[in-house]
Amino acid sequence: MxxxxxxxxxxxxxxxxxxxxxxxxxxxxxxxxxxxxxxxxxxxxxxxxxxxxxxxxxxxxxxxxxxxxxxxxxxxxxxxxxxxGGRKEGWGTWAVNRLASVVLSLMLLAALIALILRWRHLM
Incomplete structure (x- = not known):
């Protein structure tokens, strides 16, 4: 070397x-x-x-x-x-992960609301 x-x-x-x-x-x-x-x-x-x-x-x-x-x-x-990776890649990965967790939370909330409405025979 x-x-x-x-x-x-x-x-x-x-x-x-x-x-x-x-x-x-x-x-x-x-x-x-x-x-x-x-x-x-x-x-x-x-x-x-x-x-x-x-x-x-x-x-x-x-x-x-x-x-x-x-x-x-x-x-x-x-x-x-x-x-x-670079510093910007770390922030980008963090932002994508954060966005994915928010979207997943909203989807679970929507599913829960639909389940409650179906259970109460309102849907």
Missing amino acids: SATTIQQMADRVAQLMEARLRLKGKGLADKLRRGGRSVPKRLRTNATFLAEAEDLSRNPRLALQIDPARVAEAYDQCLSQLGA
Whole structure:
């Protein structure tokens, strides 16, 4: 795994952290430092490992110590914990779910009213 790939992974996680958790900072390590305990523990441990791998990848000799499988696993865990979709997709999903629940409630209310009217022989 090349240093560029690890750098891109760390940048992507940093972008997602800024978008989802609203953490400001220059890089992934800075965002983790600023976020502190507000960052969930599993995300913090995986992102910390990714930031350390990013730092090691800058030196060609130290880059040999990096476990590519562990880096890929940490990156995947970070992506799954931060969510793959955008913020707007989350709001859209929430709105659709809310609308569906309102429509379902209205349908159940209409069915209940029709049942009561039929029971009272008014329909």
